[in-house]
Amino acid sequence: xxxxxxxxxxxxxxxxxxxxxxxxxxxxxxxxxxxxxxxxxxxxxxxxxxxxxxxxxxxxxxxxxxxxxxxxxxxxxxxxxxxxxxxxxxxxxxxxxxxxxxxxxxxxxxxxxxxxxxxxxxxxxxxxxxxxxxxxxxxxxxxxxxxxxxxxxxxxxxxxxxxxxxxxxxxxxxxxxxxxxxxxxxxxxxxxxxxxxxxxxxxxxxxxxxxxxxxxxxx
Numbered sequence: 001x002x003x004x005x006x007x008x009x010x011x012x013x014x015x016x017x018x019x020x021x022x023x024x025x026x027x028x029x030x031x032x033x034x035x036x037x038x039x040x041x042x043x044x045x046x047x048x049x050x051x052x053x054x055x056x057x058x059x060x061x062x063x064x065x066x067x068x069x070x071x072x073x074x075x076x077x078x079x080x081x082x083x084x085x086x087x088x089x090x091x092x093x094x095x096x097x098x099x100x101x102x103x104x105x106x107x108x109x110x111x112x113x114x115x116x117x118x119x120x121x122x123x124x125x126x127x128x129x130x131x132x133x134x135x136x137x138x139x140x141x142x143x144x145x146x147x148x149x150x151x152x153x154x155x156x157x158x159x160x161x162x163x164x165x166x167x168x169x170x171x172x173x174x175x176x177x178x179x180x181x182x183x184x185x186x187x188x189x190x191x192x193x194x195x196x197x198x199x200x201x202x203x204x205x206x207x208x209x210x211x212x213x214x215x216x217x218x219x
Contacts, residue, residue, distance in 0.1 A: 023140075027123070041133050050129075054130060055098050057127075118158055145189040150177065152197065164218065167180070169210065172187070172189040192206070195215075203215040
């Protein structure tokens, strides 16, 4: 069996891809029996349905650096426009086709010019953007969530997580993650990740005098 963690305790490249693939597979399984009308449910991504968010995840798993840059140029460096263009390419003609396309991308290692950890973040965060409005719960391994929380606490790439938690002290109640100093925000690691990435709905799961600040910054 190949080693999935180096001696530093951080996941290796192969280990990170294994986590991404596991989360994609779990999401596909959660959506396998979803009734067709529910695919139109608004996600936590403003303006996008849960079906459209899933197509966005498929697009991210199908878009290498060359095609990504070609799309950026085609959209005249309007990154939001490219996101919409690429998700429409993967939407298909029905929810069943949307899910089928995502299923084919579960084990993909294709990615835009982003760290693999960012791809894990896309999968977890957008997975929750889909699950929470549908009332679907996933018990994520804390060993998946902790390194992801560590990544977001130091990164403003894609989403301004680092800036959003500046001057706050975050502490997980279900794992070892802790960072910062200032007014406290405590709660499940998943909820901290979602709040760091601007999902204010998850602030309801958090406690501490810093929650109001974090919620305001997410809004």
